[in-house]
Amino acid sequence: MPLKPDIEHPEPESKRVGYAIVGIGKLTAEELIPAARTSEHAYVAALVTSEEDKGEAFARAFDLTGEDVYTYGDFDRLAERDDVEAVYIVLPNSMHREYVERAARMGKHVLCEKPLGMNAQDAQAMVDACREAGVLLMTAYRCQYTPEHWAARDAVQSGQLGKVKLLDSIHAQVEDDPEAWRLKKDLAGGGPLPDVGIYSVNIVRFVLGQEPEWVFAALHQPQDDPRFREVEESVSAMLGFPGGVIANILTSYGAVKTTTLRVLGEKGSVLMDPAFPYQGLKLTLTDEKGELTPSFPSYDQFGLEFDHFAQCVRRGQTPWTPGEEGVADHIVMDAIYESARSGQRVKLQPPGKADAFRGTKPELPGE
């Protein structure tokens, strides 16, 4: 029967890493739980949600029992659950630090949604807390785990494009709801930059394997739009990398969905368009031979993250995108906001080596 391999996991639950997912919104319901169902090394052992969602019906919808659904007030009772080895924090940004720290204190490994914190200092505190507690911390940068983004990085790092000169990335979308928590500064920490622009910042850092030396930025916050009372609508940022490489980044909550990455070298270029959706990524490599759109095996981006972190937990390895990788983006984003405020170029102190903050290379689908 062809069915069985599709619905049964290659490992029994007892050998896989049990996660508690903390926070249940659209992402959890539509992406994370379905992803966990197909995961090789992970499963959802518990959910943590608000008081009102607690209950049998809710648990059943996720194939759990009522005992597996916790309220935020109950969060610390996860300490008793040996089968919960890791927690996945999917809460508004301002709550990341508290729950990461509480999870670390319970000895749970932590996978935390991006942005890691509210700013570099906040994020660094989370890194410190996990280090002190002896637990692993991974920032959930799904675009550092796909074969498409790795193929873009490989084209850059292998020299296929010749020396790389310029990068350009856009991540924009319309945020319509003036009540969205993403538009509240004390919940989100900023506007489109830490929510969607972070993909562009992160991916140019990833494909180059470098940190920027300076940042230049401007933002627009329309006075007359109730959505943007607290946070910016659009940000443009210019990042200067070692060797004179420059990356331009655009992000907005006021423009139609656009996700692109372009890398220009002296011999070839990479285009990803779309660059950041959950599925349907399209990569084109152009060089003197022509345009190649490689094929990749199908996969689930969230499943890849679940599995990578589960393997790191099992093997005691630093994940490819540890907390430090999340801090690194916050350093750049903090500089972007500072440059936008001052109208001046902001200098940074990049580390002297490539991939300074990254850990164990992930297994790619099909490898």
Next chain:
Amino acid sequence: MPLKPDIEHPEPESKRVGYAIVGIGKLTAEELIPAARTSEHAYVAALVTSEEDKGEAFARAFDLTGEDVYTYGDFDRLAERDDVEAVYIVLPNSMHREYVERAARMGKHVLCEKPLGMNAQDAQAMVDACREAGVLLMTAYRCQYTPEHWAARDAVQSGQLGKVKLLDSIHAQVEDDPEAWRLKKDLAGGGPLPDVGIYSVNIVRFVLGQEPEWVFAALHQPQDDPRFREVEESVSAMLGFPGGVIANILTSYGAVKTTTLRVLGEKGSVLMDPAFPYQGLKLTLTDEKGELTPSFPSYDQFGLEFDHFAQCVRRGQTPWTPGEEGVADHIVMDAIYESARSGQRVKLQPPGKADAFRGTKPELPGE
């Protein structure tokens, strides 16, 4: 016979505007002369070239007689040629001003290649000289005469995209020859910015119909590459337009050929890719209905310029891209260089109205 309409002009030469083309390089031989052959309102009456290219064989190659080929030394003898009503300056940038001024003194109308001059001051002097001489001056911005670029502008200005928020444009190519005049600062005035980056500057100003309020820029000039001893290799510029619209621009002489324009609005977007070649422009308009790649009649970009300026000459009208339009780009490019030097945002004084420097709207093919 189907042949005749294709090889005969709709107007006899005596009614068309005779041009003298000044400077004979690849552009003149491969684009301008073939374009003039199919032009409705213009023809090539004379060529001005170097001493060594003077002669019968050369004239014949262009269907002219020996009397129609002048050396640079002879240039002022064009004054005697009543049939030469306009000159088209296709010389290295540093020579534009001298020949524009000499042409103006002879009472000839002037079509001048971009960039108009070496900087805003130089270009303004050309505008002044032509005004004083009572002759028309047009900057040869071919991308302001194509139906594709006008469709992009119309999508922006008609509101089809909703409020426009962000623009992004790239124009890069590899300049291989260290001896190219384009790499000599005193001949070219700069590197890729005034040569190819100017397309991006010009087109974002064109589609918005606005001038920037501020400019932020960085450039890279590699120390170890003999091609870039005098001029920059790459420039990144950020332009702030009225209403908080931001445009990012990348240009380079060190990266593979790339020409793009992207305009993001709250309801739709425009993508031109490629955006600036002589032919094969591709425009995609995306809105909630889907993606539309409109069809356009075929045309010759240089023919459209020849014809527009010829009609302006006949009718005594200011061309759509007069000298002032060329000055406007120099103002932006001067500010880009200044910002790159200072590391600071440079403020500009945009005029209070749209299309402040533009003249008579051109006729588009098929209109």
Next chain:
Amino acid sequence: MPLKPDIEHPEPESKRVGYAIVGIGKLTAEELIPAARTSEHAYVAALVTSEEDKGEAFARAFDLTGEDVYTYGDFDRLAERDDVEAVYIVLPNSMHREYVERAARMGKHVLCEKPLGMNAQDAQAMVDACREAGVLLMTAYRCQYTPEHWAARDAVQSGQLGKVKLLDSIHAQVEDDPEAWRLKKDLAGGGPLPDVGIYSVNIVRFVLGQEPEWVFAALHQPQDDPRFREVEESVSAMLGFPGGVIANILTSYGAVKTTTLRVLGEKGSVLMDPAFPYQGLKLTLTDEKGELTPSFPSYDQFGLEFDHFAQCVRRGQTPWTPGEEGVADHIVMDAIYESARSGQRVKLQPPGKADAFRGTKPELPGE
């Protein structure tokens, strides 16, 4: 909470139509059950499978209890289940008739996978059995329920393409497994034609709303390939429709996955490529204005079928693709095989009117 609308159905189960799914392979596990979970008007009330798959574990995988899982031997016990109003037959082709007839005898409405039967006669018997039993029969032609295929049909029928002249459709894929039931003539009834080529036959009939007047065909069955001992590897068919419209069709089990539909009219054309996958359909309409790739709301093809048939059951309406629509394809496929055998054109007797066999127009997503 954004979650709830996503996991709860708009109607309580008691108002929705309960289906028993008969046959559990890859399609059922990966497509049908997930689709039913998001269905508006339907739910899975029972499963019918083989003895060995019967059991608690299996039921739990599909969120059912052990009582809801039946063996084929138990099939007739579904008669007792009032909550099972419809059965969905997902068995090898040769078993369709038996289970359709048994279901009809129990008074259950029947949704049957394509091809409806083994040939036109077999399929007609199913139609007759359902009519006599007073139950509805629908052939599961998912491509007649998507907004993309309807937009293709609308372009044809609205006159947007001008008079339609030619159609061309390909559905090929590689069948690697020599043991697949699809390669056994007495289980499948044929090779790629009734399995994948049927999409091409069906879709050209659908967009035209017409039946062919004649058929011409050839097939290839390689002697030396163990996969094709019983059935053909490839079929090419030419279908002549009223008004001189001709459709060419290619199908194969020996060529890389290809699914296309092209319709050529005197003023415009339709291209679907890919034309038949479960998701990611791409439709391009070309006319004198350009190329339009319309946007459509997201949907689940199987969900649309479940819902359409459920609504027909509730309202007592003939489905858009009743059993007769399945018979119509068999008539064409029977003629294709006959022409391939005889090397001669085979004439058919099309009905004198459009959409002769189709029922109630389905609601499209977003309508």
Next chain:
Amino acid sequence: MPLKPDIEHPEPESKRVGYAIVGIGKLTAEELIPAARTSEHAYVAALVTSEEDKGEAFARAFDLTGEDVYTYGDFDRLAERDDVEAVYIVLPNSMHREYVERAARMGKHVLCEKPLGMNAQDAQAMVDACREAGVLLMTAYRCQYTPEHWAARDAVQSGQLGKVKLLDSIHAQVEDDPEAWRLKKDLAGGGPLPDVGIYSVNIVRFVLGQEPEWVFAALHQPQDDPRFREVEESVSAMLGFPGGVIANILTSYGAVKTTTLRVLGEKGSVLMDPAFPYQGLKLTLTDEKGELTPSFPSYDQFGLEFDHFAQCVRRGQTPWTPGEEGVADHIVMDAIYESARSGQRVKLQPPGKADAFRGTKPELPGE
């Protein structure tokens, strides 16, 4: 000066092969003469046209003197012109034979537009006449000289696609003018089939290197359209090649411009779309690695033909597409018409070897 290499030929005229072009329509004026101007091994030495076009003005338009322009009545005076080594026949199809034979009798080598004749017998007579006269005859199949079409052929013949199973090609366009000679049977020999459908027939034979074993076809000739009183509007043809490979072909004068070629193998596929225009060919090779759109050097298709035949003349070699290649297409087209008439499959006698009728492989641009 960069100009000179562009306007001067690498060889003096005295070493190049002088062509007389016989027949001056749109193709000659817009394509052939410009192509000859850039040709490496050929030049236009004379033109043959109607009485009324004879004259100085006309000659000058083509950079010739009055002595170089002949009327059809003067045609045989070309015998005196030693500098005319080859003639290029660009006349209505029914006149090909007469002028090929007259040219052969003068000892001139002949390049003849496709279709070679009115039918296989007519074309064979031309082959015979040239053989007897000891002159070379080439059928002007420009699509057998481009790097794109050779790359498609190479993908097929190298095994990159695995075993090839199916081909599909369309060449359609709207013929609007009821007075066009292409719609007169005694001038054209047929309708779209010998004019545009021939590209599809020719290219599937070319990429396979094989001749069909059988042909099946249908045509449509609407009774009520004055354009199609004499010739068909549309043709659909199925060609059976050795090894069970089947090619479907569609051609029409009543459907929007469409030119495609698709080749499906067990491991990969080739798509050319557009497949037959003078420029802008797009080739996509798909296999398990992804989709590749190779880059090719720029070239002029007609220039490649002029050069190939000129080199064959100089070297005394059989051209890649000799007269026999033109006959081979006529054999297929005759069978297509016969099958359409009889409603039955028509068997052919293919030669036992690949590329049976082709001569010296052409040099491709960039080789």
